[in-house]
Amino acid sequence: MKELPKIYDPKEVESKIYDMWMEKGYFHAERDESKKPFSIVMPPPNVTGQLHMGHALDCTLQDILTRYKRMQGYNAMWLPGVDHAGIATQIKVEEELRVKEGLTRYDLGREKFLERVWAWKEMYGSRIVEQQKKMGVSCDWERSRFTMDDVCAKAVREAFVSLYEKGLIYKGSRIINWCPHCLTALSDAEVEYVDKPGHLWHIRYPLSDGSGEIVVATTRPETMLGDTGVAVNPEDDKHKHLIGKTCILPLVGREIPIVGDEYCEIGFGTGAVKMTPAHDPNDFEVGLRHNLEVIRVIADNGTINENGGAYEGLDRYECRKKIVEDLEREGYLVKVEDYSHNVGTCYRCHNDVEPLISAQWFVKMKPLAKDAIRVVEDGTVKYIPERFSKTYLNWMNNVHDWCISRQLWWGHQIPAWYCDDCNHINVSREDPTKCEKCGSTHLTREEDVLDTWFSSALWPFSTLGWPDKTEDLDYFYPTSVLVTGYDIIFFWVSRMIFSGMEHMKKQPFDKVFIHGIVRDSLGRKMSKSLGNGIDPLVIADKYGADALRFNLITGNSPGNDMRFYEEKCEAMRNFCNKIWNASRFVMMNLTVTENKLPEKLELPDKWVLSKLNTLAKEVTDNLDSYELGVAAQKIYDFIWDTFCDWYIELSKPRLQAGDEDVQHVLLYVLTEILKLLHPFMPFITEEIYDALPHNEEALIIAKFPEYTDALSFPTEERDFEMVMESISAIRSRRAEMNVPPSKKAKVIVSTAYPEAFKGTEMYFERLASASEVDIFGADADIGGDGYVVINSAYAKMALPMAELVDLDKERARIEQELKKNRGFLENQERKLANESFVSRAPEAVVQVERDRAEKLRALIKNLEETLAGLK
RNA sequence: GGGAGCUUAGCUCAGCUGGUUAGAGCGCCUGCCUUACAAGCAGGAGGUCACAGGUUCGAGCCCUGUAGCUCCCACCA
Numbered sequence A: 001m002k003e004l005p006k007i008y009d010p011k012e013v014e015s016k017i018y019d020m021w022m023e024k025g026y027f028h029a030e031r032d033e034s035k036k037p038f039s040i041v042m043p044p045p046n047v048t049g050q051l052h053m054g055h056a057l058d059c060t061l062q063d064i065l066t067r068y069k070r071m072q073g074y075n076a077m078w079l080p081g082v083d084h085a086g087i088a089t090q091i092k093v094e095e096e097l098r099v100k101e102g103l104t105r106y107d108l109g110r111e112k113f114l115e116r117v118w119a120w121k122e123m124y125g126s127r128i129v130e131q132q133k134k135m136g137v138s139c140d141w142e143r144s145r146f147t148m149d150d151v152c153a154k155a156v157r158e159a160f161v162s163l164y165e166k167g168l169i170y171k172g173s174r175i176i177n178w179c180p181h182c183l184t185a186l187s188d189a190e191v192e193y194v195d196k197p198g199h200l201w202h203i204r205y206p207l208s209d210g211s212g213e214i215v216v217a218t219t220r221p222e223t224m225l226g227d228t229g230v231a232v233n234p235e236d237d238k239h240k241h242l243i244g245k246t247c248i249l250p251l252v253g254r255e256i257p258i259v260g261d262e263y264c265e266i267g268f269g270t271g272a273v274k275m276t277p278a279h280d281p282n283d284f285e286v287g288l289r290h291n292l293e294v295i296r297v298i299a300d301n302g303t304i305n306e307n308g309g310a311y312e313g314l315d316r317y318e319c320r321k322k323i324v325e326d327l328e329r330e331g332y333l334v335k336v337e338d339y340s341h342n343v344g345t346c347y348r349c350h351n352d353v354e355p356l357i358s359a360q361w362f363v364k365m366k367p368l369a370k371d372a373i374r375v376v377e378d379g380t381v382k383y384i385p386e387r388f389s390k391t392y393l394n395w396m397n398n399v400h401d402w403c404i405s406r407q408l409w410w411g412h413q414i415p416a417w418y419c420d421d422c423n424h425i426n427v428s429r430e431d432p433t434k435c436e437k438c439g440s441t442h443l444t445r446e447e448d449v450l451d452t453w454f455s456s457a458l459w460p461f462s463t464l465g466w467p468d469k470t471e472d473l474d475y476f477y478p479t480s481v482l483v484t485g486y487d488i489i490f491f492w493v494s495r496m497i498f499s500g501m502e503h504m505k506k507q508p509f510d511k512v513f514i515h516g517i518v519r520d521s522l523g524r525k526m527s528k529s530l531g532n533g534i535d536p537l538v539i540a541d542k543y544g545a546d547a548l549r550f551n552l553i554t555g556n557s558p559g560n561d562m563r564f565y566e567e568k569c570e571a572m573r574n575f576c577n578k579i580w581n582a583s584r585f586v587m588m589n590l591t592v593t594e595n596k597l598p599e600k601l602e603l604p605d606k607w608v609l610s611k612l613n614t615l616a617k618e619v620t621d622n623l624d625s626y627e628l629g630v631a632a633q634k635i636y637d638f639i640w641d642t643f644c645d646w647y648i649e650l651s652k653p654r655l656q657a658g659d660e661d662v663q664h665v666l667l668y669v670l671t672e673i674l675k676l677l678h679p680f681m682p683f684i685t686e687e688i689y690d691a692l693p694h695n696e697e698a699l700i701i702a703k704f705p706e707y708t709d710a711l712s713f714p715t716e717e718r719d720f721e722m723v724m725e726s727i728s729a730i731r732s733r734r735a736e737m738n739v740p741p742s743k744k745a746k747v748i749v750s751t752a753y754p755e756a757f758k759g760t761e762m763y764f765e766r767l768a769s770a771s772e773v774d775i776f777g778a779d780a781d782i783g784g785d786g787y788v789v790i791n792s793a794y795a796k797m798a799l800p801m802a803e804l805v806d807l808d809k810e811r812a813r814i815e816q817e818l819k820k821n822r823g824f825l826e827n828q829e830r831k832l833a834n835e836s837f838v839s840r841a842p843e844a845v846v847q848v849e850r851d852r853a854e855k856l857r858a859l860i861k862n863l864e865e866t867l868a869g870l871k
Numbered sequence B: 001g002g003g004a005g006c007u008u009a010g011c012u013c014a015g016c017u018g019g020u021u022a023g024a025g026c027g028c029c030u031g032c033c034u035u036a037c038a039a040g041c042a043g044g045a046g047g048u049c050a051c052a053g054g055u056u057c058g059a060g061c062c063c064u065g066u067a068g069c070u071c072c073c074a075c076c077a
Helices: A010-024 A053-071 A086-101 A110-124 A127-134 A150-165 A221-226 A281-290 A306-311 A316-329 A365-377 A388-397 A452-456 A471-476 A486-504 A536-543 A545-553 A566-588 A603-624 A628-656 A660-677 A682-691 A714-736 A761-767 A807-833 A835-840 A843-869
Strands: A037-041 A075-079 A169-179 A184-186 A191-206 A213-218 A229-232 A246-248 A255-260 A272-275 A333-346 A354-363 A382-384 A416-419 A425-427 A443-445 A479-485 A509-515 A745-751 A770-776 A787-791 A795-800
Touching (some): A010 A536, A010 A545, A010 A682, A037 A053, A053 A075, A053 A127, A053 A479, A053 A509, A053 A536, A053 A603, A053 A628, A127 A536, A150 A169, A150 A425, A150 A452, A191 A221, A191 A316, A213 A221, A213 A272, A221 A306, A229 A281, A255 A272, A365 A388, A382 A388, A388 A486, A452 A486, A479 A486, A486 A509, A536 A545, A536 A566, A545 A566, A545 A628, A545 A682, A566 A628, A566 A660, A566 A682, A603 A628, A603 A660, A603 A714, A628 A660, A628 A761, A660 A682, A714 A745, A714 A761, A714 A787, A714 A795, A761 A770, A787 A843, A795 A843, A807 A843
Parallel strands (some): A037 A075, A037 A479, A229 A255, A382 A509, A479 A509, A745 A770
Antiparallel strands (some): A169 A184, A191 A213, A229 A272, A246 A255
16 A cells, blocks of 8 residues: 655645546546446637636636545546637737837738747647646546637638628628727627726807807717717707708718707707717618718727828827817807716727627527527526526627728638629638639629637537537537536527527527626635736645635535635645545555445444435535536535544544444445545545545546445434533533643543434543543432433533532533523423414425424433432 | 635635534644654644625525625727
């Protein structure tokens, strides 16, 4: 048998164990009809990414589920991968190019630039994989995919073409969100709205006929350069007479119409709204209704374009300043109010997004949303916690068309070719050589690439070989559960659901297990700019990956944010050490070499086995309902309290007496504990299992404990708890009297349950500092002069400690205790006397109350007798 | 403007479909190096479960309302 060191050193153990798992191929899953599949696809981290706490939590949850199912005999397949992360990666490589070589991507050209990105990907793409391995993830690395690899590319092409052919993808000019920094269009989901303080400028627009003026209010005066109308509400008595007239745009001099439209709200601002159809989605709609001209004045890079006249070339915010100055100087500015409003910002670079009109590719969402809504509503796809289905449905019910084209180079290039001669758009599975409409061979490929999330949306089936009809798809799809944070429900989860329904005609997963965000100890989001991020690898290095994992999943509930405390890691490391030392203890006392239960079980054996049996049932139930934290907590409590603090202590006298049966029970219980704990703390449990005599090849593939009637001993459990309670009563009393454990004292027990107490003398000696123990029946007259009498509900215990007895104090103490317990009993009796309680509450509940009352009566009786015995 | 969540011990949080005298970790107090572990052991203090009503035999949990905090969504200039 191996000797374990006194302190558990995770660093040494973890890499060794991980290598062993890899070498044995335990993570790999192949289609096997004799087993039920359990499959998870991992949310692919960005190829630019570093593992952060969110990933650590995410992969820990998935690993726990995967290991649990694997141990239950499922064919557990967890598919990992990496996302090409279009914008994020391109920005990173461009940045490197700029800093190191002073070049832009345009200097290199598309082809050369992409070579650089691929080289970058080769260099850094595996970093996050290595980091995940440190966390102990048991995913099938042989199945690892990249969203830009050939398999995924084929799926993207098929998905795009098929949607296009069905008319569900179209190209059109719409107001889109444009990031002037990233120089690309964004989808609605990629815009983050931030409340920013600003102003509401009231501007005078003179009427063309010189009969007066109309005052408009705006938060973005620079956009007036593109104004092509003013809207007022047709019901607005103050303004409706102006409808049909025109006014002169200050500074620009353009004559623009005043139109009546209900979009303009009476009483807000000045009651008149300037219309900039090229730079505001609402104005665009109004413009369509009233045939307003569309004049774009802001260029892609955020400066004013040639339509801005004198302002051309100015940055949009400089221009704003300048325009306000000019308006004021020329007397057009009526007033300025402070006004805070929502400004859209880019989720990647956080610069203000510019709404502008642009020709882009869109996915028509309404028809696709139908099935995606249905499967969540009818429970085919279940969110855990349930409340997130509301978030999802709310979004899906109000979904707008999805802008999927990006003006980037890094990504899946859109498979569309424009005919130079007839302008026809050719979209096809194979690269076309001539226009399908006019036959021209002059074709130009669309330069734009697809939104990264377009390929992510196909992840659950593209990774399994779709569009080919593969065996993997047949066997592992739909996947069992998707684990991810609530912050990407819109980006990803919803798009996977509609894509799965559209392309596979089946939901991509049965369950969506949502977790929250890991925050710092002050409750702030961890971020680079705040510099408050905690590196999971540093923590894992310091406390062990097992401790980190346990930290992340206990003490919080699904879907809720959590705070990260390093102190808690310390507690979890201590827990590891506790298990380690308990195992050392078992090992150093082991002479038997076989893990099997003995024929003859003593009372404490039955007690601990019965508790273990219950634990297995509860943990299984909790895990099946995704209550991972609760399950972990129960295992923790069992190990620390039940096994270490009680059973190991109880085993000591028997071990000393050379009892082999107790060795077997220790080994058995410890092994079962390791199995229960393994999904949560895979490293330390595997290491210990390997050092123990074991029946299965490795813990990772050992059978997960199950409840069994054969090991259910409710009577013995209750009996032994009487003894434990009595021992506790002695300990408590001794501590109160400040008697050191080294001062042993005889214990005389009088109990109404002599059968339960039979043979328990050694436990009193070991755990209650008894020098010797006499056990008598309930009628025994114990106590008297020179004795301290201790009462439990099941026994009266007398300790000869004359020097400690102060009769007055003793009397007062017992009276105090009597008072308290009589109070409790009174409560109990009142409850039991309540006719409606007894008749309406379930019998089991009533019985619990009766037992409790009975217990109180016994305790009170003991106390009364003791009091009477005090002279 | 909608929607969601939170409010439980000094701190951070559990408490699963209503059923003991409401729990954990950390912190605090007392005593112990008891031959697995001082990263430990034993004992202990500490909570009118935000507030007000209601339903129920029974409410931290369900319903209604109030207050405070947080987040998400939404085209109000």
